[in-house]
Amino acid sequence: xxxxxxxxxxxxxxxxxxxxxxxxxxxxxxxxxxxxxxxxxxxxxxxxxxxxxxxxxxxxxxxxxxxxxxxxxxxxxxxxxxxxxxxxxxxxxxxxxxxxxxxxxxxxxxxxxxxxxxxxxxxxxxxxxxxxxxxxxxxxxxxxxxxxxxxxxxxxxxxxxxxxxxxxxxxxxxxxxxxxxxxxxxxxxxxxxxxxxxxxxxxxxxxxxxxxxxxxxxxxxxxxxxxxxxxxxxxxxxxxxxxxxxxxxxxxxxxxxxxxxxxxxxxxxxxxxxxxxxxxxxxxxxxxxxxxxxxxxxxxxxxxxxxxxxxxxxxxxxxxxxxxxxxxxxxxxxxxxxxxxxxxxxxxxxxxxxxxxxxxxxxxxxxxxxxxxxxxxxxxxxxxxxxxxxxxxxxxxxxxxxxxxxxxxxxxxxx
Amino acid sequence: xxxxxxxxxxxxxxxxxxxxxxxxxxxxxxxxxxxxxxxxxxxxxxxxxxxxxxxxxxxxxxxxxxxxxxxxxxxxxxxxxxxxxxxxxxxxxxxxxxxxxxxxxxxxxxxxxxxxxxxxxxxxxxxxxxxxxxxxxxxxxx
Numbered sequence: 001x002x003x004x005x006x007x008x009x010x011x012x013x014x015x016x017x018x019x020x021x022x023x024x025x026x027x028x029x030x031x032x033x034x035x036x037x038x039x040x041x042x043x044x045x046x047x048x049x050x051x052x053x054x055x056x057x058x059x060x061x062x063x064x065x066x067x068x069x070x071x072x073x074x075x076x077x078x079x080x081x082x083x084x085x086x087x088x089x090x091x092x093x094x095x096x097x098x099x100x101x102x103x104x105x106x107x108x109x110x111x112x113x114x115x116x117x118x119x120x121x122x123x124x125x126x127x128x129x130x131x132x133x134x135x136x137x138x139x140x141x142x143x144x145x146x147x148x149x150x151x152x153x154x155x156x157x158x159x160x161x162x163x164x165x166x167x168x169x170x171x172x173x174x175x176x177x178x179x180x181x182x183x184x185x186x187x188x189x190x191x192x193x194x195x196x197x198x199x200x201x202x203x204x205x206x207x208x209x210x211x212x213x214x215x216x217x218x219x220x221x222x223x224x225x226x227x228x229x230x231x232x233x234x235x236x237x238x239x240x241x242x243x244x245x246x247x248x249x250x251x252x253x254x255x256x257x258x259x260x261x262x263x264x265x266x267x268x269x270x271x272x273x274x275x276x277x278x279x280x281x282x283x284x285x286x287x288x289x290x291x292x293x294x295x296x297x298x299x300x301x302x303x304x305x306x307x308x309x310x311x312x313x314x315x316x317x318x319x320x321x322x323x324x325x326x327x328x329x330x331x332x333x334x335x336x337x338x339x340x341x342x343x344x345x346x347x348x349x350x351x352x353x354x355x356x357x358x359x360x361x362x363x364x365x366x367x368x369x370x371x372x373x374x375x376x377x378x379x380x381x382x383x384x385x386x387x388x389x390x391x392x393x394x395x396x397x398x399x400x401x402x403x404x405x406x407x408x409x410x411x412x413x414x415x
Numbered sequence: 416x417x418x419x420x421x422x423x424x425x426x427x428x429x430x431x432x433x434x435x436x437x438x439x440x441x442x443x444x445x446x447x448x449x450x451x452x453x454x455x456x457x458x459x460x461x462x463x464x465x466x467x468x469x470x471x472x473x474x475x476x477x478x479x480x481x482x483x484x485x486x487x488x489x490x491x492x493x494x495x496x497x498x499x500x501x502x503x504x505x506x507x508x509x510x511x512x513x514x515x516x517x518x519x520x521x522x523x524x525x526x527x528x529x530x531x532x533x534x535x536x537x538x539x540x541x542x543x544x545x546x547x548x549x550x551x552x553x554x555x556x557x
Contacts, residue, residue, distance in 0.1 A: 048471075113495035116467075123464055145456065146431070152455040159499060164508025164516060170447025179438035180452065186430030193423030216484040224488040228495040235528055236499065249524030250500050252508075258515030267512045385513070 025136040037129055046124040049210045055218050057202035059118040059225070063151075064188065066111040070154070071185050073104035077315060078178055080398060083362070091368040094395035098313035101398065102240040105317025108158045109236055113228035115151055117221065140194055147187035153180040162252045162316050239318040255320035259383040262322050265314060265399060266356075268384040273405045276350045277388055284373070284390055285408045288336025297389045300375060303327045308370045314399040324393045326374035329366055329409075336411040341367050346410040347392050347403045359401045363414045365394045373406060467494060482540055489536035493529055500525045 039045065079087045080097065090096075132138035154177065160166070161173050169176065192199070209218045216224075238248025242255045253263045268274050276282070284300060286293040295303075306328055313319040330340035343366050351357040365371050371394040375382065382388040387404030394402065438444045470490060478486050502508065503521040510516055 046468075109499055112498050113491070116464075116495060116498075117491070119459065120464060120467065123460075123468070126460060143431075148460070149452045149456040152459050153452050156455050157451070160502055163502035163505075164510075165502045165505070167507065169451060171445045171451065172443035175441050175443035176448040176451065179434050179441060179444055180448070182430055182434035182437065186427045186432075186434055189427030189430060190424050191427075193420045193427060196417075196420050196423070214480055214484070216487045220484055220488065221491075224491050227488070228492040231492055231496055231528065231532065232499050235496070235524070249519065249527055250496075250503055250521060251519065252503060252517055253515065254518055257518045263515040264513055267510075269512045270510070 022136075025139070026134050028134055029130070029132055029138070031130045040124075040127040041129055043129075045127065049212065050216060050218060050221060051121050051124070052207060052210065052218070053198055053202040054207040055221070056118065056121040057199045058222065059114060059121060060199065061203070062225075063111060063114050063118055064192065066107050066114060067151070067154075067184060067188060069107045070104055070111070071181055073100045073107075074178075074181055076100055077104065077398060081315075081401065089362070089364070089396070091365045091371070091395045091397075094370065095311055095313070095319075096396050097398055098240065098311045098319045101313055101315060102237075102317055102319060105158070105162060105240075106233055106237055108155060109232050110229040112155055112159075112232060113225045115155060117225050119148065143187055143190050143194075146183065147191050150180050150184035150187055153177075154184055164252070164316075240313075242320070251318075252316070253314075253318035255318065259385050260322075260377050260380060262312065262320050262377065262386060263314075263318060264385040265316075266385075266404070268388075268405070271349070271351045271354065271405065273350045274384065276407075277384055277405060282389055282407075284406060286332050286336045286411065287408065288333075288338050288411045289413070290337040293335050297375075300327055300373070300390060303331060305375075306369070306372060308372060308393070308395075310370060310393055310395055312393075312399050312402060313397075323378050324372055324374040325376040325379070326372040326390065326393075328369055329361065329371040329373055329392070329394070330369065332373060332409060333366060333411045336409075338411045338413055342414050343367075343411055344414050346412075347406055348408040348410075349403050350405040350407040356400045356403070359392070359403050361392070361394060365397065366414075368395060370395045373409075481544065485536040485540045489532050492532050496525070496528055496532070500528075 077097075077100070080089050083089070132141060157169055157173060157177050157180070160169055161177070166173060211217045232250075234244065235248050235250040236252070238245035239251040239253045239255065245251065245254050245256070255263070258264050268277060283294045283296055286295065304327070305325055307323060307325045309321060309323050311319045311321045329345060333340040333343045333345060342363060344363050345361040345366050346358060347361060348358040349356075361371065371392075373390050374387070374393045375390055377383065377386055382391060387406070390406045391404040392402050392406055438448065471487065474486055474490065475483065500521060503517060504525055506517055506521065508517055
């Protein structure tokens with residue numbers, strides 16, 4: 001090995017700077033006057049024998065698993081809607097997204113009692129005295145505040161979203177929920193890194209339960225939290241697991257409730273397309289690089305019709321299976337003169353504006369014979385709120401990407 | 416600090432930086448998200464949790480010891496369900512032209528769930544005291 005004296009000096013200098021920075025961070029801060037130590041700051045202000053590092057670690061472990069599941073499924077849903085260049089999502093199994101998004105919402109809801117109990121178990125630490133011994137501890141405490149705030153942000157905004165109450169959220173829900181998820185996961189990693197010795201000791205060594213006989217024990221509290229998560233799951237999961245619907249008294253949706261027995265997110269009136277739908281001059285335009293076709297509803301009906309059974313799976317966690325009849329997207333792609341096995345389609349709604357008025361159907365879904373421009377639902381013409389005269393329905397995709405009231409399809413070769 | 420801990424903290428710090436930079440660069444996030452972030456923290460740590468603890472103290476002072484654990488458990492489960500149910504019961508998300516949205520009577524649903532939770536708690540207490548009574552030796556007659 002060749003030693004470079006210059007590099008060595010630089011490395012030594014950098015190491016010295018790091019050491020000095022650490023020493024500065026570790027310098028004790030002046031303690032606040034003892035007279036301020038009142039109320040919850042007093043020694044012994046919190047006296048529950050139920051609190052222990054073991055309880056906190058067990059609850060924390062459960063939360064870490066739940067938040068990881070929510071983060072992974074949420075990120076997946078984000079990538080399906082905003083695919084980075086390296087991302088690839090298949091069109092089969094048809095109900096995969098239904099499962100991942102159902103798990104996302106159910107896990108988030110079941111985390112409510114877990115997070116509540118976890119924060120209760122460490123609440124006395126909020127009033128630790130002195131508030132910070134040194135700058136390093138002050139930074140660590142700030143990162144915990146960030147973790148708690150981001151975790152609460154995720155659960156509260158998620159609950160508000162599934163109950164469609166946006167007024168308390170002064171931001172666009174999807175964007176806030178997305179960035180706050182990164183905040184929560186980052187702060188969680190820091191937190192686990194800082195507390196690892198405590199967690200390891202609490203989970204590996206047996207710690208006696210100090211609760212009095214007859215009082216709520218640690219096991220009792222953990223069972224209670226499990227019961228709460230179970231009650232919440234059973235009372236909401238019916239929005240996607242149809243057999244549970246009769247007992248899901250708090251389900252924001254019922255899979256069979258809505259026009260043509262299917263829930264609706266955006267109505268035709270809400271989208272401002274009611275007049276355009278019933279216009280006799282309606283034409284579906286299929287534009288390819290070589291030619292453009294313009295099809296009336298009668299032309300579409302005259303093309304070969306196919307029937308598929310596919311779920312609508314909403315990002316809000318509800319889903320419902322329905323029988324759709326219409327023209328295969330790949331047949332329309334071929335009509336535009338493009339090889340349907342290697343094409344993507346840009347599908348636009350008759351809506352004049354709106355975040356979800358258009359979507360790109362990637363090659364796996366364009367190729368899939370299950371992907372239809374549907375004209376009928378359950379054998380009847382589509383209800384206006386379900387996308388009359390024609391809508392996109394593709395396997396394994398979020399509901400917001402199943403464009404309704406389709407007016408134009410632009411086809412291009414994928415390669 | 417071990418290498419594992421150091422790398423957890425370092426990766427976590429990078430993810431935090433990514434979140435902050437990403438949120439600042441996203442026009443859809445706005446300052447409102449920061450208010451909301453601080454708001455949920457203050458509402459939870461300053462209001463909901465202290466109230467829960469006070470409810471626990473009241474329960475400990477006034478409830479008979481035999482009933483206490485079951486009542487505490489029922490209170491915790493009820494509170495968690497209420498947090499989820501509250502915006503549904505309020506029903507602000509309803510829309511006149513879309514009856515498929517929030518189609519149920521959530522207030523009635525929540526009351527039914529409370530009834531189930533508290534019956535289960537009372538049934539637990541009843542079973543336990545019945546078992547204890549059976550275990551205890553019977554006093555001799557006369």
